[in-house]
Amino acid sequence: MLEVGPRIGIHALPVARALAPSGTLDVVDVQQPMLDDVVRRASAEGIHNVTATPGGARRLPYPDGAFDAAYLVGVLGEVPDPHAALVELRRVLKPTGRLVIGEVFFDPDFVSFGALTKRAAAASFAFEQRLGGALSYLARFAPRA
Numbered sequence: 001m002l003e004v005g006p007r008i009g010i011h012a013l014p015v016a017r018a019l020a021p022s023g024t025l026d027v028v029d030v031q032q033p034m035l036d037d038v039v040r041r042a043s044a045e046g047i048h049n050v051t052a053t054p055g056g057a058r059r060l061p062y063p064d065g066a067f068d069a070a071y072l073v074g075v076l077g078e079v080p081d082p083h084a085a086l087v088e089l090r091r092v093l094k095p096t097g098r099l100v101i102g103e104v105f106f107d108p109d110f111v112s113f114g115a116l117t118k119r120a121a122a123a124s125f126a127f128e129q130r131l132g133g134a135l136s137y138l139a140r141f142a143p144r145a
Contacts, residue, residue, distance in 0.1 A: 001070065002025075002069070002071075003015065003026070004029075004071075004085070005028075005074075005075035006035075009042065011073055012042070013045060013050075017045075021049070027053070028060060029052075029054065038052060039052050056079075058084040059088065060091070065091075066092050068093075068096070070099050071101070072101055073102035073103075074104060076101055077110060083119060083122060086123030090124050101120075105134070113130065113137055120139075120141050125143060127141055
């Protein structure tokens with residue numbers, strides 16, 4: 001599984017713990033100090049299935065079809081080119097993979113659900129499910145063939 005923009009690992013640590021012992025979580029961020037912090041915090045909690053890689057969402061440093069799933073929470077609005085990021089996420093997901101994007105209204109870079117579904121469709125994702133309301137949501141997408 002891939003997380004783009006893990007910050008200090010608020011989501012990464014519980015996800016990695018849930019994926020253990022056989023699954024791994026790759027985290028990618030443009031800020032090396034954030035990656036270092038996630039790895040340090042994971043190690044302190046006995047979580048050893050987190051791999052940190054420096055890189056940006058517009059050019060993910062992974063081969064095509066590398067991941068079963070990917071997620072980002074409160075990150076898409078911060079990416080200078082969200083379309084490029086979604087296209088890259090589509091590229092690194094397996095054809096059967098899933099993408100989850102979370103947004104919270106109080107984030108200054110909030111992406112509305114309507115804008116997200118349009119952006120995702122333009123990047124060849126099909127909407128599957130939404131949890132939450134207008135102010136806070138998680139949305140799941142599948143790559144379109």
